[in-house]
Amino acid sequence: MTKYSVVAITAQLADREAIRHCVLRYCRGLDRFDEAMLREVYWPEATDDHIAYSGPAEGFIEVAREMLSAIPRTQHLLGNILIEMRDDTSADCESYFQAYHLIEDENSGSYDLVVAGRYVDRFEKRNDEWRIAQRSIVVDWFRQYPDTCQFGDKKPLGIASARPGHELAARKPHDRSYTLMA
Helix, strand or coil, X not given: CCHHHHHHHHHHHHHHHHHHHHHHHHHHHHHCCCHHHHHHHEEEEEEEECCCCEEEXXXXXXXXXXXXXXXXEEEEEEEEEEEEEXXXXXXXXXXXXXXXXXXXXXXXXXXXEEEEEEEEEEEEEECCEEEEEEEEEEEEEEEEEXXXXXXXXXXXXXXXCCXXXXXXXXXXXXXXXXXXXX
16 A cells, blocks of 8 residues: 555545534534534535425524424434545535434423434535535434423433432533533
């Protein structure tokens, strides 16, 4: 293996890791509702064709703020991430996800909404930084379940419960991860 090929392989591995890290930051940005982090994963003119929104990514962030303000907890988990490098400055990426949402409804009580699908992204690299230029969401399935366990001041409804005083997930800046990763 020549020195050039080792350098080229190392650069491509670094690019792939930067793309993966961008997708991870997107999930964290949603779950902690860190607007600055969400804005940093998209290029300013990026588009997002989401489940309940299609248009500029900036508009998606605004819609997400409204929707997430009514949802106390979310968790976006990633599975397979397939990255196809087009060249040194563009790549296509398909990332499998499962997104859990705790929905509190005054009429029917709380329930869990689970969405599974794929983020289908076009990434672009500018000034040595990878970001999403175009995103589409493909929904593979979704389910809605009654909430079987509530934490906090509410009495647990299922077999699982947190000890009194156990720290629960929070949005930015109150989540413990912001202290740890400051």
